[in-house]
Amino acid sequence: MGRPAKFSQDQILDAALAVTAEDGPAAATIAAIAERLGGPSGSLYHRFGSRDLLLASLWLRTVGRFQHGFVTALKEGDALAAALHTPRWCRLHMDEAAVLLLYRRRDLASAWPAELSRDLEALNTRVSDALSSFTGVDRERLVFATVDVPYGAVRRHLLERRPPPPLVDELIASTCRVVLRLGGSPG
Amino acid sequence: MGRPAKFSQDQILDAALAVTAEDGPAAATIAAIAERLGGPSGSLYHRFGSRDLLLASLWLRTVGRFQHGFVTALKEGDALAAALHTPRWCRLHMDEAAVLLLYRRRDLASAWPAELSRDLEALNTRVSDALSSFTGVDRERLVFATVDVPYGAVRRHLLERRPPPPLVDELIASTCRVVLRLGGSPG
DNA sequence: CTCCTTTTAGAGGATACGTTCTAGAATGTT
DNA sequence: AACATTCTAGAACGTATCCTCTAAAAGGAG
Numbered sequence: 219m220g221r222p223a224k225f226s227q228d229q230i231l232d233a234a235l236a237v238t239a240e241d242g243p244a245a246a247t248i249a250a251i252a253e254r255l256g257g258p259s260g261s262l263y264h265r266f267g268s269r270d271l272l273l274a275s276l277w278l279r280t281v282g283r284f285q286h287g288f289v290t291a292l293k294e295g296d297a298l299a300a301a302l303h304t305p306r307w308c309r310l311h312m313d314e315a316a317v318l319l320l321y322r323r324r325d326l327a328s329a330w331p332a333e334l335s336r337d338l339e340a341l342n343t344r345v346s347d348a349l350s351s352f353t354g355v356d357r358e359r360l361v362f363a364t365v366d367v368p369y370g371a372v373r374r375h376l377l378e379r380r381p382p383p384p385l386v387d388e389l390i391a392s393t394c395r396v397v398l399r400l401g402g403s404p405g
Numbered sequence: 406m407g408r409p410a411k412f413s414q415d416q417i418l419d420a421a422l423a424v425t426a427e428d429g430p431a432a433a434t435i436a437a438i439a440e441r442l443g444g445p446s447g448s449l450y451h452r453f454g455s456r457d458l459l460l461a462s463l464w465l466r467t468v469g470r471f472q473h474g475f476v477t478a479l480k481e482g483d484a485l486a487a488a489l490h491t492p493r494w495c496r497l498h499m500d501e502a503a504v505l506l507l508y509r510r511r512d513l514a515s516a517w518p519a520e521l522s523r524d525l526e527a528l529n530t531r532v533s534d535a536l537s538s539f540t541g542v543d544r545e546r547l548v549f550a551t552v553d554v555p556y557g558a559v560r561r562h563l564l565e566r567r568p569p570p571p572l573v574d575e576l577i578a579s580t581c582r583v584v585l586r587l588g589g590s591p592g
Numbered sequence: 593c594t595c596c597t598t599t600t601a602g603a604g605g606a607t608a609c610g611t612t613c614t615a616g617a618a619t620g621t622t
Numbered sequence: 623a624a625c626a627t628t629c630t631a632g633a634a635c636g637t638a639t640c641c642t643c644t645a646a647a648a649g650g651a652g
Binding site for chain 1: 608609610611612613617618619620621
């Protein structure tokens, strides 16, 4: 089977993640990632054909990981849990959350690789379907309550590299109840 | 007085703004800005000493313009107006809003120039003071209602380069009322 | 008109980055 | 043991970017 890999795909993505979370996408150069990894740049090109493919893979991995809990909650009809998934996930995965929420796809991979367009589409469809499966509430309101507000509530804290305080969850929950008319005590 | 300037400071900043809003901070190279301006790169270095100084100036100009309405509303004790300032300003200044809300300072000017640190501090102080002048509400709640939520509500639309729909204002207002306990009909 | 200042104008150098290429190390297969 | 395969290792190349530097254009002052 040939020489065993010293650096796995995930290890490389983790190095890219660390660099990007720390100093932004512009700092995520091949040289910087290789240095963080402790390996040569050639290994990165061996696994991923190009920088765009590497960072696009990082994006896909991160989005996929984040979406899992969100989609599950929505499919169970629990909009509140979906909304609260964002602050909770951020506390557990600060670096990934920073990359996901502070930047855009295009800022990581300036030209999205054609090989990965299907994967990206699949992720989009997954969320879109989960949102559609949640009936009884206007879609714009649902997105506002479960995506936009949690996003805004968390961002300032991610910028300062500290976990969102518990109050954030309270405020998101309050907003959810009002916007989705869920009932429960205001606050 | 010497040769009259063909390109004013604001014209250069406008060119930088257009390029940045269109293709992100990484695309805002000196060459790209000069081409958009229709002038030589030397003129940019004549007015601003470096790329960092140029983009930092753009950041200051944009933040200052945005803050004006926000701070005014807060000082008048109108938190709702402050919260609604964001979607309204976005509709009037889409490009500037995109630069301001979609990116970070560091993504424009990787190292903030020391010459401009005072100006940046002044802007921060201005908002901080305005927030402090608004008594009777916990500061975290106030920031959530007037900054974070409007920010999140607007972002998705800025990404797609279209003005935030009227429903956004409604949802922001509803959230404001609940979080700040302002009274008024829920919705 | 002749200097002086300010600005345009863009060529040129230094540096950094993405990528390719060659060499060799480490493992499975025959 | 010899070979094929897979991966590490890093030097080397072309390109793009930031910035500097020289020359000239355009107006005002004496």
